[in-house]
Amino acid sequence: MDADASLLRRLRDGDEQAFTALIERYNSSMLGLALSFVPSRAVAEEVVQDTWLAVLRGLDRFEERSSLRTWLFSILVNRARTTGAREARSVPVADAGPVVDASRFGPSGAWAVPPEHWTEAVNNRVDAVKLSELLRAGLDRLPARQREVVLLRDVESLTSAEVCEVLAISEANQRVLLHRGRSKLRQLLETELGGGGPR
Amino acid sequence: MSFLSGLLRFRSRPPGLACQEVVELVTDYLEDALPAADRRRLEAHLADCPHCTEYLAQMRETIRLTGRLAPDDLSPAMRTDLTELYRRWRAEG
Numbered sequence: 001m002d003a004d005a006s007l008l009r010r011l012r013d014g015d016e017q018a019f020t021a022l023i024e025r026y027n028s029s030m031l032g033l034a035l036s037f038v039p040s041r042a043v044a045e046e047v048v049q050d051t052w053l054a055v056l057r058g059l060d061r062f063e064e065r066s067s068l069r070t071w072l073f074s075i076l077v078n079r080a081r082t083t084g085a086r087e088a089r090s091v092p093v094a095d096a097g098p099v100v101d102a103s104r105f106g107p108s109g110a111w112a113v114p115p116e117h118w119t120e121a122v123n124n125r126v127d128a129v130k131l132s133e134l135l136r137a138g139l140d141r142l143p144a145r146q147r148e149v150v151l152l153r154d155v156e157s158l159t160s161a162e163v164c165e166v167l168a169i170s171e172a173n174q175r176v177l178l179h180r181g182r183s184k185l186r187q188l189l190e191t192e193l194g195g196g197g198p199r
Numbered sequence: 200m201s202f203l204s205g206l207l208r209f210r211s212r213p214p215g216l217a218c219q220e221v222v223e224l225v226t227d228y229l230e231d232a233l234p235a236a237d238r239r240r241l242e243a244h245l246a247d248c249p250h251c252t253e254y255l256a257q258m259r260e261t262i263r264l265t266g267r268l269a270p271d272d273l274s275p276a277m278r279t280d281l282t283e284l285y286r287r288w289r290a291e292g
Contacts, residue, residue: 019285020278027277028270045277052281056288100222100254109217114250115257128267135265154265160230171232179226186261 004068012059023052026069029156030076036144037077037084047083051076066165073152073166095143099183118193131189138188146181149174154182216244221251225258 010018030051034044054075062071104113139147139155148167152158153174158166164174216224221244227233228241245252273281 014289016282016285016289020282023278023281024273025270027273027281031271049280049284053284053288056285098219098223100219102219105217105219109219111218111250114218115253117253118257118260131264132268136268139265139268150265154262155268157266175226175230175232178230179223182226182258182261182265183222185265186257189261189264190257 008059008062008064008068011056019056026072029151030073032140032151033073033076033148034080036148037080039084043083044080047076047080050079054079067162069156069158070162070165073156073158077148077166077168095180099180100187115190116194118189131192134188134192135185138185142181142184146177146184149177150181150185153178215247216240218244218248218251218254221245221248222254225255228255229258229262 007018007022011022027048030048031041031044034047034051035041038044038047051072055072058075062068066074104111106112139150142150149163152163152166153160160171160174160178163169164171167174169177221241224233224237224241228238233241245255
């Protein structure tokens with residue numbers, strides 16, 4: 001927040017380095033988010049470029065009632081949605097059903113195949129790279145609505161209120177999407193780290 | 200949450216939560232969005248159930264690891280495009 005506030009000040013002073021720092025910081029998440037709404041990487045890149053131009057042109061009018069990143073992501077999502085609708089891409093249907101496979105519970109609903117304790121592998125530096133790649137791939141494969149929420153909440157560390165503002169969704173809807181997305185990523189890690197997940 | 204509400208409606212109301220219900224409530228719990236009574240029931244279950252406690256720890260670990268994902272590097276082409284975009288904007292004003 002403070003880093004963003006200082007970048008904003010420098011950007012308003014016409015400091016090109018501040019713009020570079022901002023794109024280094026946010027461009028890849030913006031691209032990832034845009035890809036949720038539009039059919040191709042080329043279109044997503046256009047949306048991101050349009051967003052940066054809108055940000056620069058809007059600098060004078062930005063009143064800082066929301067944080068810089070919330071403003072940035074909101075502009076992006078609005079543009080990506082408009083473009084996505086124009087590209088007439090079908091909206092993915094939300095998946096239903098339990099987040100942990102029902103076969104892992106007994107008739108009473110108690111664990112039959114419980115999660116095993118994750119080993120220290122999680123903290124091992126070498127494995128950390130592998131786990132990051134695994135999570136990144138898992139995130140990319142999440143249904144679009146879930147990916148958007150997990151990306152903003154857990155990767156970008158926005159607050160739930162900020163995520164709701166950016167995506168224009170309710171707190172309850174946000175939690176459902178977050179729950180489904182996070183649960184799938186946990187399952188992915190469990191399969192990798194050992195334990196009762198489906199192999 | 201129709202799956203969960205179905206689950207809650209049709210079971211024969213045993214005193215505590217089942218593990219299968221707990222895994223559907225962990226996010227609401229972590230988000231501090233559970234009504235106080237549900238929160239107490241969940242915490243009572245966790246106190247007695249090492250498996251669900253482990254499950255909750257794994258969810259927390261998943262969130263931590265996801266938060267560590269570094270953004271992809273900016274591609275040189277994108278950097279060039281955006282630098283040009285910035286300079287065009289400067290020339291506008």
